[in-house]
Amino acid sequence: MKPVIYSLLGLLLVASLSCRKTYEALVPYDFTNLPGSGQFGTAVRAVTNGVYTVSNGASEFGDQVALKWTYLHNGADTSYYLSVFTGKDAAYFNLEGTSQTDSLVLGGYWRKLVNDQIGLAQLTLRVKHQGKLQLYKGQLAPGDTMVIDGLYGDKNSKLSHPITLTYNRPLNSRPFSIMAHRSGGRTSDLLPASENSVEIIKLASRLGATGIEVDVRYTKDGVPILYHDNTLNLRLIQKNGLMGPVEDYTYQQLSTFVRLINGEKIPTLEEALETVVNNTALNFVWLDTKYIGPMDKVQAIQQKYRQKALQAGRDLRIIIGLPSTEAVDSYKALANKENTPILCELDTALTRSLGARIWAPRWTLGPQTAEVQAMKAAGLTVFVWTLDEPEFIREFIGQNQFDGILSNYSPVVAFYHYTEQP
Template structure:
C-alpha cells in the first residue's frame, strides 16, 4: 500500500457568496473511441513524454508553449493562455501512440474535444523503446469546440525535458476542496471522490478536504456548515448538516454533479487505491 501524509487543521474561517448558475456541458465523443483496441503505455514512455513543447499549430487557442505531465490517470497538458488544460487518455497501437480527451479554459467555461497522435516516425518508436533516446517528438491532430468533432489543427513539438530542479526536487501542489470548487464548474463536485481523481489530472499531487461529523459520529466530507443549493441538489432537508445522521445524509443529499457525499474513510481509501495523490490535508 502506498504511503500518504495526512495533515489536520481546525479553522474558523467562514465566507458567503452569491453564485450565478452556469450550465457547463462537458463534451463527449459521439463516435467510437480511437483508443479502442489499444494497449496501455509503458511506464518509461509515460516518463519520456513529459516536458515542454512548442505549439506549432493551434497557438491562437493554446499559446506558444505548453507543459505535458503524466498524472497517473493519463496525460495532462497545461498552458498559460487562459489557464488552458487538456486531459487525455492514451494508448499504443503498434509503434503509434493515440491520445483522446477534452480541453478546457479554467478562466471561463469554453471547452471541447481533442484527438491527437504520435506516429512511429514522429517519436512514437523512440518513446515506446525502453531506452533514454529521443530524437524528436511531434504530437499532431485536431481539437474542436463543444461537442463538435475535432477539426482545428493542433501540433506540439518537443522542446526540452523538465529542469533538474523540477524533476528531482520534492514539492507539493495542493488542490483545494479535494481538487476544485463547485464554483469552478468542473465535471465533478467539490469534496467528492470523482474530484479527487480529477485533482491529479489537473496537476496536483496533494489535496485539502473538509471534514464534518454527522449526528451519529461518522466523519464525512463536506465544506459548508449548512445544507444549501451551492453544494447539493434540491432536497427535502435543510439546516446544519451535522444535525443529521450519516444514513440520512447519504440517502437524502446528492452533490450538484450527481455524486453522493463520501465518508472520510471512503475518501482516504480512494486516495490510497485509485489516485496519484501523496498528501492529504484535513480541514476540520
C-alpha cells in the same frame, strides 16, 4: 389603456429577465479507462513528459505547455492518463491512449477553468527525424524531437482546429507540492466531478495535483464527512428539500437524501482516505478542520490511514490542518498527540509552540520572506493558500520560497511549476 400596456410590457420584461441561464461544461469524451498502458508503456510515457512549444493552437492555449502522465489504480489494474497544463485561461487537457494499433493516438478533451469552454482533442505522437516528421513507434534516436500534433474542437464542433506541440525540455523536477483545494477543485468551476467527492479525488492528479485539501465536518451522529459549507445549499447539492446546517443530519439521512451537484454521495472521511491510499498517487492530504468540537475521531482516522499507507508502501502524508483558535483548542484537548502531524495556518509563534511541522499562511499576507525563511531554517515546510491568481502563482513559484501552493486551479500551479526553469 396606457397603464395596461405598460404593465404587460413590464411583465414581459420580468419574464424575459427571469429566464435562468445554466452554465455547464459537459465532458464531450467517454473515457474507456482501459487497464494497462497499452502501447503507451513506461518508456513512451517517460519521453512524452516534458515542456512543449505550441505552434498551431498557441492563440488558444499559450506558447508553451507542460505534459505529464498520471495514473489511477483500480484494484490490481492501473489506468494511465496524459494531462496537458497550459498557461492560458487555466486550460488543461485530459487524454488517454486509444486502442489504435498503427500509431500512438491520444483521445480526450480540453477545458478552460475560467469559463465554460470545453471540446474534444485527439493527438498523435510523432517524431521529427532528420528534419522529417514521421509516426513515433516507440524509439527516439539521438537528435530526434518528439512532436505531438492533432486536432481539437469546441463545444459546437467536432475536431477542427490544428494543434502542434514540439518537445522543448524536461519538466522542472524541483520538489514542490501542488495541492488542490476541496479535494480537487470547486464545483462552481464546472469540473466533471463535485468538490469533496470520491470522484474528484480520483481526478485530482489529472488536474495537476500532487496532494489535496479536504474539508472535514461531523454529522449529527458523529461521522466525519467531507463537505465545505456549513449548510446544505444548492451551490453544492442537488435540490431535495433539505436545508440548514449539515451537522443537523445523521449520516444515514445525508446518505439517503443528499447528492452532490454531479450526483455523488457525500463521502465519509474514511471513504475519501481509502480512495487516496488505494486508487491514487497523491502524496499529501490536508484535513481542513471545518468543525468545532472534539478532534479524536479525525485523529483516529488519520492514524489508521497513515498506517494503511505505510503498509501499502505509500509515501503519503496525512495532516490535520488547524485554521482557527477553536481548532487549536480541539488539538490541544487531545489526550495523546503522538503520531498526529498537524499544519498550522495561524502565526509563526503558535505554529512553533504547537510543534507543527508545516506552516501555511494565507497568500494575501504576501511573500512574508523573513518569516518563511526563518521557518524553513527551523526545518519546517511552508505552504501558502488558497492562491488562484495566475500572476501570483507564477511569481510565488519563481521566488522559490514556498514548498507548495494550495489552489482551486491546480492545473495553473502545475503549469507554472513544471515549466519553471531552475
